Every structure is written in C-alpha cells, then in structure tokens.
Amino acid sequence: NAGVTQTPKFRVLKTGQSMTLLCAQDMNHEYMYWYRQDPGMGLRLIHYSVGEGTTAKGEVPDGYNVSRLKKQNFLLGLESAAPSQTSVYFCASSWGADSTDTQYFGPGTRLTVL
Amino acid sequence: RKEVEQDPGPFNVPEGATVAFNCTYSNSASQSFFWYRQDCRKEPKLLMSVYSSGNEDGRFTAQLNRASQYISLLIRDSKLSDSATYLCVAIAGKSTFGDGTTLTVKP
Numbered sequence: 001n002a003g004v005t006q007t008p009k010f011r012v013l014k015t016g017q018s019m020t021l022l023c024a025q026d027m028n029h030e031y032m033y034w035y036r037q038d039p040g041m042g043l044r045l046i047h048y049s050v051g052e053g054t055t056a057k058g059e060v061p062d063g064y065n066v067s068r069l070k071k072q073n074f075l076l077g078l079e080s081a082a083p084s085q086t087s088v089y090f091c092a093s094s095w096g097a098d099s100t101d102t103q104y105f106g107p108g109t110r111l112t113v114l
Numbered sequence: 115r116k117e118v119e120q121d122p123g124p125f126n127v128p129e130g131a132t133v134a135f136n137c138t139y140s141n142s143a144s145q146s147f148f149w150y151r152q153d154c155r156k157e158p159k160l161l162m163s164v165y166s167s168g169n170e171d172g173r174f175t176a177q178l179n180r181a182s183q184y185i186s187l188l189i190r191d192s193k194l195s196d197s198a199t200y201l202c203v204a205i206a207g208k209s210t211f212g213d214g215t216t217l218t219v220k221p
Contacts, residue, residue: 033209042120042201042213043158058208090157097205098146105157 002026004106006091012112013081021076021109023091031094032074033058033103034066036087043090049074081113117141118204120212127219131192135215137202138184144204147178147185152199152214161187161200192219 007022023032030051035043045058047066055066063085065077074093078085088110092103120137127133139147147164162169164176164185175188185202199214
C-alpha cells in the first residue's frame with residue numbers, strides 16, 4: 001500500500017516547455033487534488049476532482065490543465081511553463097469532503113522554471 | 115482578504131509551555147475543518163479534524179466557533195518534536211488552506 005505517489009520528484013524546465021505531473025493513489029479514493037506551495041505560503045488549490053472523469057477549478061487554475069481518466073490517477077499539465085510556476089506541487093486524495101475525510105498527501109514535486 | 119487566515123508567527127516557546135493558534139475563515143458555507151502539520155516543506159499530514167463539539171487528542175485540543183467563524187488549536191506541554199508549521203483548512207466543496215503558523219519549541 002503506497003498511499004499517494006507523485007512522479008517526478010524534481011524537474012527543471014525552460015520557459016515555454018510543457019510537462020505533465022502524475023499523481024497516483026491506491027486507496028480507492030474518490031476525491032483528488034492538486035496544490036501548489038510557494039515559499040512562506042500555504043497550499044493553494046489548483047484543480048480538484050470528485051470522481052473519475054470529473055474535474056473542477058480551484059483557487060489558482062490558470063496555466064494548468066488536469067485529467068482524471070482513471071480513478072487512481074490525476075494528471076496535472078503545464079502547457080507552456082512560466083517562471084511564476086516555480087513551486088512545490090502536492091497531490092492529495094480523500095474519500096470525500098466531510099469532517100472525517102482526511103486528505104492524504106503525496107511527497108511533492110519540486111518544479112523550477114528557468 | 116484571504117478566505118482562511120492564520121497568524122504566521124513564529125511562535126517560539128519553551129518546552130512544557132502551552133500554546134494556542136487561531137484560524138479564521140470567511141466562507142460561512144464551510145462545513146469541514148482540519149489541522150495539518152507540515153515539517154520542513156514535506157507533505158502535510160493530518161493532525162486532527164475539528165468537530166463542532168470540540169475534540170481532544172492527547173496534548174492537542176481543537177475547537178470550532180461557527181458564530182465567529184474561527185477554529186483553534188491548543189497544544190499543552192509542548193515537546194521539541196512539536197516544532198513544525200501548523201496549517202488549518204476549511205472545506206466548502208473545495209478546500210482552502212491557511213498559510214500556516216510556525217512553532218518552534220526550545221529546550
């Protein structure tokens with residue numbers, strides 16, 4: 001039982017390049033989330049999904065796209081990376097959004113855009 | 115104004131001290147609340163959920179005040195290992211995290 005895993009752990013991109021971050025969970029959770037965390041700040045929600053085939057925008061969705069083709073996977077895409085997207089990206093999953101529904105986080109992807 | 119606000123600290127306390135953090139939220143539709151702990155920009159880990167009636171887990175007590183729209187976390191008998199950043203989160207459909215409060219417990 002690996003929990004939530006993220007690929008890759010580190011990445012350096014040049015401005016304008018594209019990439020996809022992969023999040024996988026083996027807990028059969030319905031909800032999945034992508035957050036970014038900038039230095040000295042909390043987590044800001046980029047996009048989330050409440051089930052396979054569904055996605056919704058969070059607080060800072062611009063410049064990102066997501067897909068949830070399989071229940072266990074949640075992909076985050078950057079079509080044209082910008083230096084402002086340099087951050088640590090965390091994926092999380094949960095059963096739902098009730099008071100007993102803990103979000104479990106992956107270890108993060110550290111992305112630098114030059 | 116941010117939807118979820120926390121005093122960033124830092125809070126520097128001696129071992130054995132009692133320390134309290136507050137977190138205010140502006141979305142009255144928020145239904146679920148949690149406290150997470152984050153060490154050195156590693157992934158956040160759940161510390162405890164926050165229930166309307168208040169809840170306690172060992173040295174940690176969480177409370178919710180819906181009327182004033184804030185949640186609190188009380189840590190008693192602080193340990194060196196409690197040094198971390200504490201994040202509160204309010205969920206109203208989507209989840210909104212505060213920026214965190216940094217606690218350093220010193221010998």
